[in-house]
Amino acid sequence: MRALVLALAACALLGQTQATRAAREFRQDREQSILEEFFRLLRTQDLAGTAELLRAALTARGLDARLLTVDGAAPVVYATRGVPGARQTVLFYAHYDYQPVVAKQWIGHGPFEPILRDKPLEQGGQRISFPEAGSEIDPEWRIYARSSSDDKGSIQAMLTALDALKAAAVTPSVNLKFLFEGEEEDGSRNLGRILAAHKEEAAADMWLICDGPVHQTRRQQIYFGARGVTTLDVTVYGARRELHSGHYGNWAPNPAMRLAQLLASMKSADGRILVKGYLDGIEPLGAAEKRALDEEPVIDEDLKRELWLGSTENAPRRLSELINLPSLNIRGMASGSVGDEARNVIPARATATVDLRLVKGVDWRAAQDKVIEHIRAQGYFVVEAEPDEATLLAHERVAKVARGNGYNAVRTPMDSEASRQVIRAVEAARGATVKMPTLGGSVPLSIIQDVVNVPLIGIPIANHDNSQHAANENLRIRNLWDAIELFASLYTM
Amino acid sequence: MRALVLALAACALLGQTQATRAAREFRQDREQSILEEFFRLLRTQDLAGTAELLRAALTARGLDARLLTVDGAAPVVYATRGVPGARQTVLFYAHYDYQPVVAKQWIGHGPFEPILRDKPLEQGGQRISFPEAGSEIDPEWRIYARSSSDDKGSIQAMLTALDALKAAAVTPSVNLKFLFEGEEEDGSRNLGRILAAHKEEAAADMWLICDGPVHQTRRQQIYFGARGVTTLDVTVYGARRELHSGHYGNWAPNPAMRLAQLLASMKSADGRILVKGYLDGIEPLGAAEKRALDEEPVIDEDLKRELWLGSTENAPRRLSELINLPSLNIRGMASGSVGDEARNVIPARATATVDLRLVKGVDWRAAQDKVIEHIRAQGYFVVEAEPDEATLLAHERVAKVARGNGYNAVRTPMDSEASRQVIRAVEAARGATVKMPTLGGSVPLSIIQDVVNVPLIGIPIANHDNSQHAANENLRIRNLWDAIELFASLYTM
Numbered sequence: 001m002r003a004l005v006l007a008l009a010a011c012a013l014l015g016q017t018q019a020t021r022a023a024r025e026f027r028q029d030r031e032q033s034i035l036e037e038f039f040r041l042l043r044t045q046d047l048a049g050t051a052e053l054l055r056a057a058l059t060a061r062g063l064d065a066r067l068l069t070v071d072g073a074a075p076v077v078y079a080t081r082g083v084p085g086a087r088q089t090v091l092f093y094a095h096y097d098y099q100p101v102v103a104k105q106w107i108g109h110g111p112f113e114p115i116l117r118d119k120p121l122e123q124g125g126q127r128i129s130f131p132e133a134g135s136e137i138d139p140e141w142r143i144y145a146r147s148s149s150d151d152k153g154s155i156q157a158m159l160t161a162l163d164a165l166k167a168a169a170v171t172p173s174v175n176l177k178f179l180f181e182g183e184e185e186d187g188s189r190n191l192g193r194i195l196a197a198h199k200e201e202a203a204a205d206m207w208l209i210c211d212g213p214v215h216q217t218r219r220q221q222i223y224f225g226a227r228g229v230t231t232l233d234v235t236v237y238g239a240r241r242e243l244h245s246g247h248y249g250n251w252a253p254n255p256a257m258r259l260a261q262l263l264a265s266m267k268s269a270d271g272r273i274l275v276k277g278y279l280d281g282i283e284p285l286g287a288a289e290k291r292a293l294d295e296e297p298v299i300d301e302d303l304k305r306e307l308w309l310g311s312t313e314n315a316p317r318r319l320s321e322l323i324n325l326p327s328l329n330i331r332g333m334a335s336g337s338v339g340d341e342a343r344n345v346i347p348a349r350a351t352a353t354v355d356l357r358l359v360k361g362v363d364w365r366a367a368q369d370k371v372i373e374h375i376r377a378q379g380y381f382v383v384e385a386e387p388d389e390a391t392l393l394a395h396e397r398v399a400k401v402a403r404g405n406g407y408n409a410v411r412t413p414m415d416s417e418a419s420r421q422v423i424r425a426v427e428a429a430r431g432a433t434v435k436m437p438t439l440g441g442s443v444p445l446s447i448i449q450d451v452v453n454v455p456l457i458g459i460p461i462a463n464h465d466n467s468q469h470a471a472n473e474n475l476r477i478r479n480l481w482d483a484i485e486l487f488a489s490l491y492t493m
Numbered sequence: 494m495r496a497l498v499l500a501l502a503a504c505a506l507l508g509q510t511q512a513t514r515a516a517r518e519f520r521q522d523r524e525q526s527i528l529e530e531f532f533r534l535l536r537t538q539d540l541a542g543t544a545e546l547l548r549a550a551l552t553a554r555g556l557d558a559r560l561l562t563v564d565g566a567a568p569v570v571y572a573t574r575g576v577p578g579a580r581q582t583v584l585f586y587a588h589y590d591y592q593p594v595v596a597k598q599w600i601g602h603g604p605f606e607p608i609l610r611d612k613p614l615e616q617g618g619q620r621i622s623f624p625e626a627g628s629e630i631d632p633e634w635r636i637y638a639r640s641s642s643d644d645k646g647s648i649q650a651m652l653t654a655l656d657a658l659k660a661a662a663v664t665p666s667v668n669l670k671f672l673f674e675g676e677e678e679d680g681s682r683n684l685g686r687i688l689a690a691h692k693e694e695a696a697a698d699m700w701l702i703c704d705g706p707v708h709q710t711r712r713q714q715i716y717f718g719a720r721g722v723t724t725l726d727v728t729v730y731g732a733r734r735e736l737h738s739g740h741y742g743n744w745a746p747n748p749a750m751r752l753a754q755l756l757a758s759m760k761s762a763d764g765r766i767l768v769k770g771y772l773d774g775i776e777p778l779g780a781a782e783k784r785a786l787d788e789e790p791v792i793d794e795d796l797k798r799e800l801w802l803g804s805t806e807n808a809p810r811r812l813s814e815l816i817n818l819p820s821l822n823i824r825g826m827a828s829g830s831v832g833d834e835a836r837n838v839i840p841a842r843a844t845a846t847v848d849l850r851l852v853k854g855v856d857w858r859a860a861q862d863k864v865i866e867h868i869r870a871q872g873y874f875v876v877e878a879e880p881d882e883a884t885l886l887a888h889e890r891v892a893k894v895a896r897g898n899g900y901n902a903v904r905t906p907m908d909s910e911a912s913r914q915v916i917r918a919v920e921a922a923r924g925a926t927v928k929m930p931t932l933g934g935s936v937p938l939s940i941i942q943d944v945v946n947v948p949l950i951g952i953p954i955a956n957h958d959n960s961q962h963a964a965n966e967n968l969r970i971r972n973l974w975d976a977i978e979l980f981a982s983l984y985t986m
Contacts, residue, residue, distance in 0.1 A: 239802055247705075260823070264750070265757075309745065330840070335825055342824040393797070
């Protein structure tokens with residue numbers, strides 16, 4: 001039996017090696033036209049237009065493609081290709097929506113006007129013109145545009161890998177499904193509803209989640225889970241209007257100071273979370289997961305240098321370990337005005353948006369409850385809507401806490417058969433991998449798992465330094481080329 | 494001798510009563526045209542144009558008026574009227590510049606488009622059209638415009654009081670000087686230079702500072718000093734760029750959290766300032782000042798209700814007492830984005846602007862030093878300019894601290910001859926007064942005192958609920974009418 005498994009694995013490996021080579025040769029002949037198609041995708045800003053463009057792109061490649069819709073949601077692009085005799089169905093998930101943009105923070109071009117730079121902006125990267133057909137393309141160049149790495153790069157690589165196999169007359173070994181979501185950056189708030197309404201389309205032996213960055217060493221990464229996430233908006237109050245800081249300072253409460261004190265109470269100076277019970281219930285890592293963490297390259301010092309960090313939170317614990325624990329992060333904090341715009345007032349209110357990242361065993365609503373309980377324990381009367389005069393007068397401190405959406409963490413065991421099959425196919429194309437029990441970022445695995453309940457495994461392709469979610473998002477061209485080979489290998493696993 | 498002083502005082506009182514009555518009758522006949530002139534002044538936004546308008550208004554009233562200028566500064570409007578036989582010269586100071594505006598925060602009109610409302614905005618005040626000549630004007634109406642109360646209202650009242658005395662053929666008892674500054678809201682950064690270059694013009698037996706609000710009970714207030722003020726902009730750093738909060742949260746330092754912790758370390762939960770030595774050196778109040786504080790009406794509970802405050806800082810100490818102590822106030826705090834604009838990042842930096850209010854005996858530069866020393870004591874390496882890569886990598890925590898301008902507190906003894914003379918003249922027009930050793934707000938008394946070294950006494954006229962320095966600044970019409978009588982009395986003191 002063991003011999004048979006090994007023989008099958010060896011056979012699959014041969015197919016994957018062949019597919020990978022075909023993908024490379026195909027790409028090398030057509031780099032400029034691949035980029036042209038990708039730029040068209042990056043220029044498409046509206047979600048409905050993007051969905052239609054992708055549906056057409058999949059149809060043109062011979063797939064049965066259509067849009068899955070429910071009322072009030074951006075459509076999901078869905079396509080399938082059955083393979084005669086295939087015993088498995090693998091679904092490739094990515095999302096075509098993107099983070100909000102602040103156009104003025106983009107240097108030299110608009111977020112939906114893709115450009116090339118000869119190296120990263122932080123290293124003085126200069127804009128270069130789009131290459132003529134046949135001219136050489138340096139794989140260290142970067143494509144700057146919103147969603148270039150998160151996730152349209154994955155989608156483009158999947159499309160090109162389909163072309164490559166077809167050109168080489170290589171047949172996939174598994175039935176293929178593609179499912180591209182349009183609301184991931186909005187918390188995938190309708191994904192569960194769409195999947196529940198399209199159970200047949202969502203059915204597969206495994207889902208591969210093609211979202212996120214590769215490892216900071218540039219080695220291919222596979223993740224077997226993701227943190228859950230939710231948010232809280234916390235607002236505290238001073239007087240009902242801004243007050244002159246001279247006439248009332250020392251007497252009227254300053255909401256910025258109160259918010260600072262409240263936030264400061266949530267973490268120690270070295271980064272430990274002080275919210276009571278916040279770490280309770282965490283499901284411990286298994287043996288395979290612990291081994292993977294031990295094998296993970298140590299990158300902390302390199303990363304500190306790259307990011308200009310003189311210290312880290314929770315030192316000396318490493319990033320790889322900390323990502324498997326819940327976090328509490330201030331996304332933003334606002335009160336009054338600063339710098340040249342500051343006026344000599346006591347602000348009337350102060351707001352912070354906090355995100356909570358959660359690991360397996362911790363429910364996102366329970367995590368919100370714990371933070372809200374912590375706020376109460378600091379003497380605040382907590383309300384959910386804007387407090388009125390009577391409420392403000394009746395309590396020494398009032399905080400409005402608005403709960404955001406969320407989802408829970410998910411983890412697929414690393415030593416399952418599906419996990420081992422995926423690891424083999426990825427390593428056939430990309431060599432040794434970094435295997436992460438949990439991705440730091442949150443992809444909506446729990447929403448998917450609630451409906452399909454199959455192994456979910458993450459295959460990210462973007463460079464780690466892609467400025468994801470911030471301005472000047474970019475994709476290193478080498479990562480796009482690598483991803484084409486990676487998907488070709490996965491299609492034949 | 495004492496009999497002579499009393500006789501002179503009684504004689505002066507008679508003149509003041511007559512002047513006050515003349516001012517009232519004059520105003521009652523011309524309310525609409527007074528408002529017309531005032532609205533013209535409020536509509537004038539540019540500083541050079543305002544200075545010229547005021548120079549012309551003073552010249553038209555028979556004064557010797559001109560602009561005092563030095564390179565690079567907004568002009569000071571200066572005018573004088575000598576009175577034959579007068580033994581004293583009294584200078585009336587106000588400023589014609591104003592706080593910056595955020596136009597979109599103004600409800601229903603632009604900040605330089607004055608309008609009338611039938612009551613305060615907070616009480617649902619509705620816009621009413623400008624009254625026809627001769628129609629009744631409710632003194633509880635309010636004039637909404639930037640600088641209506643800070644300080645153009647004072648200036649308008651001074652002008653109208655000149656008209657009233659002239660119409661009634663009442664001669665001032667003192668030589669009058671008027672000096673209107675154009676950079677007070679910018680820290681009076683050139684006032685010292687202008688006064689030093691115009692010592693003769695600045696010379697007087699006393700300066701009356703006509704800036705600030707009356708007491709919260711609406712009783713006329715006289716202040717004999719003002720707190721000093723300065724600012725610090727504090728910026729702390731995370732990574733050199735925004736990071737995905739999922740991939741790096743728990744590991745990369747969050748500058749918003751660090752700023753919150755740093756600010757929280759400066760004050761206790763109940764409002765005590767924790768910066769070491771911050772209260773050292775304070776010059777204690779004298780017997781007259783302590784008595785004045787004891788006599789001051791207790792308004793704290795009323796004020797809390799008006800401002801919707803469920804608690805105050807430093808309770809149970811009263812506002813009147815706290816204003817005679819240094820304060821530390823956060824004007825604004827900013828990092829990342831909040832609410833709907835929040836993205837799931839760890840911000841790259843966080844900034845707060847802090848103002849320090851100071852009392853007699855505490856130098857503003859020394860106060861800055863103490864706060865900077867406190868920041869160092871929290872583990873920060875403090876720089877004055879944007880830190881570079883090497884600096885950020887070499888230190889666990891880096892704070893950039895930008896020092897603002899400032900000036901020191903000043904206090905004129907309440908039992909001096911000048912103080913007593915002013916109290917008598919004010920009370921002749923306005924009845925019992927509230928006498929404050931120190932105004933909470935900072936007017937540039939120390940800059941003036943450094944050059945002229947004479948008694949400086951504050952005669953504010955604005956309603957306390959004028960939204961000064963914030964949006965929707967306003968002046969209650971009753972306060973403008975009262976001020977006309979007040980200045981008429983002071984001209985004849």
